[in-house]
Amino acid sequence: MTRKILVIDDEEHMCWALEKGLRQEGYQVLTATRGKQGLELIRNEVPSLVILDLKMPEMDGLEVLVRAKEMMPKLPVIMITAHGTIDTAIEAMKLGATDYITKPFDLDELKLVVKQALMVNQLEVEVNFLRSELSQKYDRIVGNSQAIQDVCTLIEKVADSNATVLITGESGTGKEVTALTIHQLSSRRDKPFVPINCAALPESLLESELFGHEKGAFTGAVARKLGRFELANEGTLFLDEITEMPLSMQVKLLRVLQEKTFERVGGTESIQVDVRVIAATNRDPMECIKKGTFREDLYYRLNVLPIKLPPLRERVEDIPLLVMHFLKKFNPSKEPAISPDAMGLLSTYQWPGNIRELQNVIERAVILSQGQEIKPYHLPKEIQKTDTNKGSEEQNTSLVINFPDQGISLEELEKELILKALEKSNGNQTKASQLLGITRSALLYRAQKYQIKL
DSSP states (O other): OOOEEEEEOSOHHHHHHHHHHHHTTTOEEEEESSHHHHHHHHHHHOOSEEEEESOOSSSOHHHHHHHHHHHOTTOOEEEEEOGGGHHHHHHHHHTTOOEEEESSOOHHHHHHHHHHHHHHHHHHHHHHHHHHHHHHHSOOOOOOSHHHHHHHHHHHHHTTOOSOEEEEOOTTSOHHHHHHHHHHHSTTTTSOEEEEETTSSOHHHHHHHHHOBOTTSSTTOOSOBOOHHHHTTTSEEEEETGGGSOHHHHHHHHHHHHHSEEOOBTOOOOEEOOOEEEEEESSOHHHHHHHTSSOHHHHHHHTTEEEEOOOGGGOGGGHHHHHHHHHHHHOTTSOOOBOHHHHHHHHHSOOTTHHHHHHHHHHHHHHHHTTSOBOGGGSOHHHHHHHHHHHHHHHHTOOOOOOOTTOOOHHHHHHHHHHHHHHHTTTOHHHHHHHHTSOHHHHHHHHHHTTOOO
C-alpha cells in the first residue's frame, strides 16, 4: 500500500521540491499552498502524514494543526519552522504535532523524519489492534461463589500495587485471565500486557525472548531483537509456568527483579525497565523448592502478593453461569439453550481440566447440536457416565433413617451428617464437602453455624 503524504506550505517551490523528493521514495504526494485547501485535502484524501509549515498567510500552521487533529486525531504531522520560531514549534508539539524540522534542512533529513513518523504511527495502530484482540481473546472472570468472589476482592486490592504477584492453581483454573484482569484494573492498563510461557521454550531461546539480543550475538542473530522485558516496559509481564524455568535462568530473573536492569544477550549496555511482573504455576512451589528445581529466594521475591485459584469442583455453583457464558461466546446469534439433564451432568462432573475443559466441552456441544438445545448425548462419554455412576452409588449407599414418632430436628441431622462426613474424610474439608454434595464454602458456613471445629 502506497503511503499518501500531504505537504501544506505557502511557498510553491518548497511544495515542488518536497513532492519531487518524496515521490522518489515511493510516496504518493499531494500539495496545498493554503491552510483551508490543506484541510479540504485532509478531509477528502485522508493522508497517512502531513508536512505543515508554521508560517502561512490567512491561516497559520498552528490553527491548521488543531483543525486537522480534530478531524484525524491519530494523523502524524511534521512541522516546518524557521530558527526563530522554535518556541512555536514546541507549542505545536504540545498540540499534537509528531515532530518538527527547522529551515534550512537537508532533504535526506526530512525523509528520515517522515520514515520514522510513519513507522511509529504504524506501530501505534498495531498496538491498538493487538490490545483489541487481547481483550477478545481472554474471557472475564465469571462466578458468584464465595470462593471466586474472594479471589475477585483480592484482585481489586492488589491491582494498583507495583508489587509482584504469584498466581497458583491447577491447570485450566484461569491463571492467565486473572493476570490480565489485574493488569486491566491497574494504572498500567494502557501499557502492554506481555505474556510468555516459560515451559514452552528451551533455555537458549528463553533468555533471548526475555532479555532480547544484539546483532551477531549468536548464529542467526541477524539484527537486534527486543526482549519481553523491554516490550513490557511501563506495563505488565506475565511469566506463566514459572516453576518450569531452568535454574540458570531463575538466577538472571532474580537479578532483574532486584535491580530492575538487565543486558541483552551479546550486549554490554545496562537497560533499565519499569515492569510489573505477575507469575503463575500449576505446581506447588514449596514442593519444587524441596526438590531443588525452584529457587527459594526467587519464590519469596515473586510471592509478595499470592493469589490461589480454586478448582472448578470447589465452586460447583458457578458451573451453570460458566455454561451460559460459553454458550453465548460460541453461539452468539442464538439464545443459549441446554436441557436440564445436560446441565445436571455438567454440574456433577468433577472437571479435572477445570474451566478450560468446560469451555472445550461447550464448544464441542455447540458444534454437535448445530445451534439447537444441548442434550446429554451431545456431551463427551465420560460426562454422560457421571449420572449412571452416581445412580448406582446412590442405590448401593442409600441412606436409611429410622424416623421416630416424636419427629426429628433437621438441624441436628444436618450437624450429624457434617460430623460424619468430616470423620470419613479424616478432616479433609474439600473431600467432606464433596461427600455432602455441597461446596467447601457452604461447608465452612454450616460448620460455623453449628459451632463445629474444623
